[in-house]
Structure formats: C-alpha cells, structure tokens
Amino acid sequence: MLDVPIERHALGNGLRVILSRDPTAPIVAVNLWYDVGSKHEKPGKTGFAHLFEHMMFQGTATVDKGQHFSLIQAAGGTLNATTWLDRTNYFDTLPAHELELALWLEADRMANLLPAMTQEKLDNQRDVVKNERRWSVDNQPYGSWDERMQALVYPEGHPYHHSTIGSMEDLSAASLDDVGEFFATYYAPNNAVLTIAGGFEADDALCMVERHFGAIPRNAALPAPPDMTVEPILGEQLRETVPDQVPLPRIYLSHRIPVFGTDEFDALDVAADVLGAGRASRLYASLVREQQLAQDASVFAFPIVGGASMFALWVTARQGVTAERLESALRSEIDRLASEGPSEEDLERVRNLRSAQGAGMLERIAERADRLSMYACLFDEPERIQGEVARYRAVDAGRVRDALQASIHDRNRLTLTYVPAEAAP
Amino acid sequence: MIARPPAAAPRPYRFPNFSRQRLDNGLSVWLVPLPERELVSVHLLTDAGAAAEDEPQAGIAALTAQLLVTGTQRLDAAAFAETTERLGIEVSSESSWDSARAGFVALGEHLEAGLALLAEMIRTPRLDDGEFDRLRAERLNDILQARADPGRLADEGFIRELYAEGVPYGRVSAGSPETVGSLTVDDARAFHAGRYAPDRAHLILAGALDEAAALTSIERQLGDWHGAATGHRTIEPRTRGGRRVVLVDRPGSVQSELRVGHLGIDRHDPRLFPATVMAALLGGVFGSRLNLKLREELGYTYGARCSFDPRRAAGPFTTTAAVQTEVTADAIRELLGQLDRMRNEAPGEAELAEVRDFLIGVFPLRFETTAGVAGAIEPLAVYGLPDDYWQTYRERIEAVDIAAVQSVARDLVRPDEALILLTGDASRVRNELERAAFGPLEVIPAP
Numbered sequence: 001m002l003d004v005p006i007e008r009h010a011l012g013n014g015l016r017v018i019l020s021r022d023p024t025a026p027i028v029a030v031n032l033w034y035d036v037g038s039k040h041e042k043p044g045k046t047g048f049a050h051l052f053e054h055m056m057f058q059g060t061a062t063v064d065k066g067q068h069f070s071l072i073q074a075a076g077g078t079l080n081a082t083t084w085l086d087r088t089n090y091f092d093t094l095p096a097h098e099l100e101l102a103l104w105l106e107a108d109r110m111a112n113l114l115p116a117m118t119q120e121k122l123d124n125q126r127d128v129v130k131n132e133r134r135w136s137v138d139n140q141p142y143g144s145w146d147e148r149m150q151a152l153v154y155p156e157g158h159p160y161h162h163s164t165i166g167s168m169e170d171l172s173a174a175s176l177d178d179v180g181e182f183f184a185t186y187y188a189p190n191n192a193v194l195t196i197a198g199g200f201e202a203d204d205a206l207c208m209v210e211r212h213f214g215a216i217p218r219n220a221a222l223p224a225p226p227d228m229t230v231e232p233i234l235g236e237q238l239r240e241t242v243p244d245q246v247p248l249p250r251i252y253l254s255h256r257i258p259v260f261g262t263d264e265f266d267a268l269d270v271a272a273d274v275l276g277a278g279r280a281s282r283l284y285a286s287l288v289r290e291q292q293l294a295q296d297a298s299v300f301a302f303p304i305v306g307g308a309s310m311f312a313l314w315v316t317a318r319q320g321v322t323a324e325r326l327e328s329a330l331r332s333e334i335d336r337l338a339s340e341g342p343s344e345e346d347l348e349r350v351r352n353l354r355s356a357q358g359a360g361m362l363e364r365i366a367e368r369a370d371r372l373s374m375y376a377c378l379f380d381e382p383e384r385i386q387g388e389v390a391r392y393r394a395v396d397a398g399r400v401r402d403a404l405q406a407s408i409h410d411r412n413r414l415t416l417t418y419v420p421a422e423a424a425p
Numbered sequence: 426m427i428a429r430p431p432a433a434a435p436r437p438y439r440f441p442n443f444s445r446q447r448l449d450n451g452l453s454v455w456l457v458p459l460p461e462r463e464l465v466s467v468h469l470l471t472d473a474g475a476a477a478e479d480e481p482q483a484g485i486a487a488l489t490a491q492l493l494v495t496g497t498q499r500l501d502a503a504a505f506a507e508t509t510e511r512l513g514i515e516v517s518s519e520s521s522w523d524s525a526r527a528g529f530v531a532l533g534e535h536l537e538a539g540l541a542l543l544a545e546m547i548r549t550p551r552l553d554d555g556e557f558d559r560l561r562a563e564r565l566n567d568i569l570q571a572r573a574d575p576g577r578l579a580d581e582g583f584i585r586e587l588y589a590e591g592v593p594y595g596r597v598s599a600g601s602p603e604t605v606g607s608l609t610v611d612d613a614r615a616f617h618a619g620r621y622a623p624d625r626a627h628l629i630l631a632g633a634l635d636e637a638a639a640l641t642s643i644e645r646q647l648g649d650w651h652g653a654a655t656g657h658r659t660i661e662p663r664t665r666g667g668r669r670v671v672l673v674d675r676p677g678s679v680q681s682e683l684r685v686g687h688l689g690i691d692r693h694d695p696r697l698f699p700a701t702v703m704a705a706l707l708g709g710v711f712g713s714r715l716n717l718k719l720r721e722e723l724g725y726t727y728g729a730r731c732s733f734d735p736r737r738a739a740g741p742f743t744t745t746a747a748v749q750t751e752v753t754a755d756a757i758r759e760l761l762g763q764l765d766r767m768r769n770e771a772p773g774e775a776e777l778a779e780v781r782d783f784l785i786g787v788f789p790l791r792f793e794t795t796a797g798v799a800g801a802i803e804p805l806a807v808y809g810l811p812d813d814y815w816q817t818y819r820e821r822i823e824a825v826d827i828a829a830v831q832s833v834a835r836d837l838v839r840p841d842e843a844l845i846l847l848t849g850d851a852s853r854v855r856n857e858l859e860r861a862a863f864g865p866l867e868v869i870p871a872p
Contacts, residue, residue, distance in 0.1 A: 026436050026438040027790055066721060069711040069712050070712045070779055073782075073787075074778070074782040074783055074786070075432070075786055076782065076783060076786015076787045076788065077787070077790070078787065078790060094786075095436070095786055096436050097432050097433040097435045099433070100431075100432075100433070101429055104430045123724070124722070124723075124724045128720055128721075128726075129727075130749070131680070131727045131747070131749055134680045134747070134749065135680060138680075139679050139747070141570070141574055245573055245677060248566060248570065278506065279502075279506035279510070280503065280506035280507040280510045285506070289556075318563075318566055319562075319566050348511050349507065349510045352513030353510055353513050355513055356513035356514070356530065356531060356532055359463040359464050360464060363462065363463070363793070363795070364793060364794060
C-alpha cells in the first residue's frame, strides 16, 4: 500500500487545511467538508441542508449565478457537491495549473454568498430540489426505502430520524431567512476542512489559501453538536410492509450498529463484504446462484458517526418467489455467519478485494481528497486514511462473529418488505 | 465580476504512449505501461456484441457474455468466483452493440494470475445449462423491473418507436422478452464458438506492467488460441420518421420522463467533432442551454441533457429530462424551443469557448485511472481509429468554430421530425398534450 503524503495546517480563523502532494499528477483536487448535514436540521426544516447546498451554486456578490460551474468547466475541471446525514462536501477537480481558480471560487462563496441571495433563486432551486425528490424517491420503484428505514431505526426526534432529501412540506416552507441563518451558523471557516490533493507546491498552495480564505471571519458561536444519543439496539423486531408500484418483492433489513470509526464497525464492514461483495459472497452464492430465490443481494454498513450507524441488507425476489420464503433464506444465511463466523477463505477473499479497492480509491485524486476531508472532519485525524485497509485486514473471524452476535439479530431488526400493489393508486 | 485569478503555466499532458502488435493468431495486443501505478486494467474485446447476433436470437450476445463468468471447464461457478476474488479480482464480462468486453482491474502483482484466469474463461468456458437458465431468468426478471422504472421505460419506448420495424436498434442490446425467452444454452455455445476468436479480438493492458513480461505472459496464455470469428452484420438504421408524440401511460407518476429526438450519427461520421462540441453546448455540461433553461431558469426538472450515441451505424440523438407532471407540455415546448434555437441562433464566442475549453482541458481528468486509459484505447480497437486519435483530439476540438457548430446544428438537430416520447400519468397530461398539438398523439399502456 502506498503511503498518502499528508500535511496539516490551520489558518487563524480556524480553517483546517490538509495538503496531499502528488508531484507527478497533472491535476489537482480541491475538496471542502462542512461539518453540517441533515442531522443539524431543525424540526420542520427537513431537507434544508441539501437545499442550501444548491444555493451555494447560485452566485455571490462577486460571481454570477452559474459562473462557478462555467469557470471550472472552462478550465477543464469537474465539480459538484453532495449532502448527507453528517456533512456537506464540495469538490472541484481541475488541471493542476488552475488550482487558484478553485480556491478563489470556494473562498468567495464561503465569504460572499448572502448579498446576492434572492427569493427568485430560492424558489427556482426549491423547484429543482422537489424535482430531485420526485425523480429519486417519489417516482422511483422502491424509492422511499432509506427514508422509511431511517424513520423506523431512529426514534422520533433523533437527528437521523428524517431523510436528507426532506419532505415536500418542509421544502415549501424554507425561507430566505433560513438561508441567511444557516449560512451564518454553519458556513464558517472554523466549521470546515479544506483538502488539496494532487500536483501543486505546498508553499504556493498555502499562500493561495491564506490569500483567499484568510480574511473570512470565524463563527465565534458555533452551536453545540446535536444530541445523537440513542439506545445501542432497537430492543425489538419492527416490521413494515409497503405496497408499491413494483413487479418484484424486495426485502430490506436494517439494524443499529456501533458507529463508523469503531472496531466493531470495522468488523461489521468485513461482515457486510463476506455476505454481499462479489459473486463468491454468501448471499450471492446461496440466494442468487444456488437457491435462485433472489435477483440480487446488497449489504452495506453506513459510514455515519452519530449515536448509532446502520447495517442494512436488501434482496430482490425472483418472480414467483414469495417475500416470506426469501426472508427466511436470507435470515438463515445471516444467522449461519453469526454463529459460525467467517472462514479463513472468506476473510482472504474480502481482504484482497478491499486492498484492490483501496488502491483504486487512491489512484483517483478527488477520492483521495474526499477521504482526507472526511477523516479530518469526522475524527480530526486525516492520518486515518493510511490505516484504513490495514484496519480492515486486521479484523479476524472472532471479531466478525462477536459483532454480528451483538447487533445483527431479531431484537435489533427492522424488516421492510416492498410488495407489488394490487392495482395502481 | 472581479477577475478570476490567473492560471499558472499549464503542466504538459499528453495521452500515454502505447504499443500495438498482432500475434500470429491475429490477436491485437495494446500495451500502455503507466509508471508508478499499483493497478493494471485488462480489457479483452471481441466482435461478439449485439451486432454480431442473428435477430431471432436477440439477447444471446449479452447472455453469453454474462455466462462466461460462471466458470470454466476446470472450475465451476463457485470455484471460479472464489479463485478470482481471492486474488482481489472481480472479473466482468458484458456486451454492447459493437463489441463484448471481458476484463478486470488488479494489483500489478496479480496480473499474471488474472490473465491466466481470463484466458481460461474465454477459451474454455463452462457454458453450463443450469447457469444459463438462471441468467436467462434473471434477464427476464430484469425486463419486469425495467417496466416499473419510468426512466428505463422511457428509454426503451423511445428507441422502439424511433426505429422502423425490424431494425435491431429498436430494442435494447440485451434483447426483448420474446427472444430472450426462447434462447437455449446451445445458442450460447454456438455464439461463443462462432464469435469469440482471436482474429478480430483486441487485448488492452494499461497500468502497472512491464512490457516484455506482459507480452511473454500474453503469448503463453493466448498465443495458441486459434479460430476465426464470424463477425458482425451491417445494421441499416432506418427510422419511422415524422414528428409525433407517444405517451406511455404510467398511472400515478408524479413526473413525466421525456425523451425527444431522432436519428443521430455513426462513429465514422466526419461531423463527429463539431457534433460533440454542439451537443455539449446544447445539453452536455451544467451550463448547457437545455439545463440552464429547464432547470436553472424554470425549475421544471433536476436536469436536462442531450447526447449522440454513435455506433458502427447511427444510434439516436436524444434529449432527456424528467419533469414535474404539472408542467409536462410547457417543458416539451421549452425543450423544442431550445432545439430550434440551436439551429437558428449561432453560439456566442464565449459560449463556444467555454465548452471547447472544457472538452480540451478535461483531458487529463478523463485518463486519470488505469481503467480510463484502457477504455480510451477501446474505440481505436473497435472502430479502427488512427493511433494518433487522442494525440490529435484536442486540436480537432479546437478547430471547431462558430460556423462549424451552426452548420452541424442545422444538419443534426431536427425538431420538425423529432419523436416526442414520454412516460407519465395519461389521466393528468393527455389533455394538455392534445391542446399543445406538438404532433399526432398516441397513448399506449406500459407493457
């Protein structure tokens, strides 16, 4: 495994700066993680963190609407942003000689967004985001799964109880005042991590960062982080059946598990791959290839850090297979792994798959920058990137078995079953 | 606007050097050594895409490609999956219209072992009837899933209604329910025997490799592979023609999935470069005319775009947007308006410069990964493009001027003969579509 070069710096206003030089790279990635996600939203404001992310592309006192995209793309770059439960990230990747352009644009919107904000822009992006919701959730077969899963796995009032995309009513209610308050609260240099990765000289880059970000005032009154406390397991079995416009039943299971960054999470990350990664995985081999009950199988441990994370599985039934039969076969595979633990062959397989994936991640400058920002933002420890494959490889069979027995069982399980609706609504 | 900061001197970037040789059995080998990489990508291309199948067997190319990864004569499906994945390798095998591609990405230390398994898979696949039946059933289930998905429903409806009866491009390359349902493992065995052969095949390696060692290894694994492939047929891309509206009724839809377009261009069309620039300007980048109008001005959609799909024969030119049900007719009107405007209004110098600079400047980003570099060799191999294709790519984009864009827009954007296909709730959009009179309207149920 190659070592990732890491230099940590901080500006006087609290902006954390991570540099990762790759002198051979013809490109450079600029990546910002703001420590704000949908978990920071207030009641009645679901979806706002993501809507706000859209507003960050609507122009500033300095740069017109649309110009951020135009300038980066005309420089031969790509860019985007995403919002999730814990954070919002903004990323620009461009030819190395245009580094300062991206830094200037990111600093400009961190400093100068509000003077150019208008009701018209908000109304426009509200419509865009509502269409994003229709496209990804409301008009999509099985599209409501993550929203339903979060609502059932986390209790009312918990910051993970609602989805990042938010509800239509709350999106309708978002106001310009909300934009102003959210910006003033969370879009401050001392609430962000800036990572630069790729082809650049450290001294030059630091000068540019100081020049563009140095004068942005910190928020001296950052709010305390939300209370993420939650019981470690559900304590019961929850079931919900969802009639939907789908031709094939699909079963989602979800469990509360220890958060990303813990040893138990690493063990469940390995368990997820033993069950679901590749054609030799337990679920593919058994449910898809041998018993031919399922069309597909996926398993995923959510890398989130507040209170409890989720370990989710989903399988789609083949035509003619009932949800009950598939669920019982699925549970017996999970239970077998939990009682016996993985074999040495299982472990060798998933470790080598992960090593190759780790190398694939590092060969993409933008991905490297994003992971550095993630580790800095969530753990204040960007160096975690060095050990991520090693931590995974260090998980042994006993740890997988123990972690499964502690969390992946009926007293901690949501079963969400999508079934074909009898008739269209 | 305050002036943007100046750019530093550009770092020189050129597409990596590669070597190309033909083995005695006809296999073309393309090697792209990329120093300081941990990974190597291997792509084996055969003339075994959907264009190489007989129409009554539509879907056999896709099923055969998928069947290959279910084991070899030596290793059954479970053993083949375990053996490859224990090397950290996930072998892929899939087909498109113009080729089939099998391959993998691996740490450089596993190149030799991976190549041996890939060669074994291509030369002596198991082609087991139980696995074939399973994959065919999965494909039929996938067809059911596609019918519930409004975007896939619209994609499939668009090509079905665009091309004339009997033209293969009127269906997805993976085949239709009628043809897939009747396929047998013997069809797959015959397809493999007739189409997977070295004389028309290309092996591309990019990344962590030593050229001499790689060649030795390739000679050992594939040098004594023999045979000649039947090759592909020539597809005549006739369309039904004429402007019309087809509404695929999907009750309960809260959005209408729009597909608007007509016949596009083939891979050897001399207008490919101006067409690429024009399509980027019209609907290929965030700041394109379609996206700015339908998303950033009107808020009708999460995104609007357009693209050509050049194949050996002409694939479609398609504009795409999922719009809120309530504004369906307005969105179509605006979309058609942008197609008219593309024909009638020359781009400004700055507007053109922005997309041209993007296509030229984004070059090093496209080829960042070993898979990206190997993928860039594919069109050279499949379509026989000149070896200097990527070396001259940027200057050919640079040469596209306003006149060239306008000329190609007038040739290749033809709203008057566009098929307007949408999936949506007919009870909510039919009346306004009738009133809007974009063309003769046909309402059909979802399959």
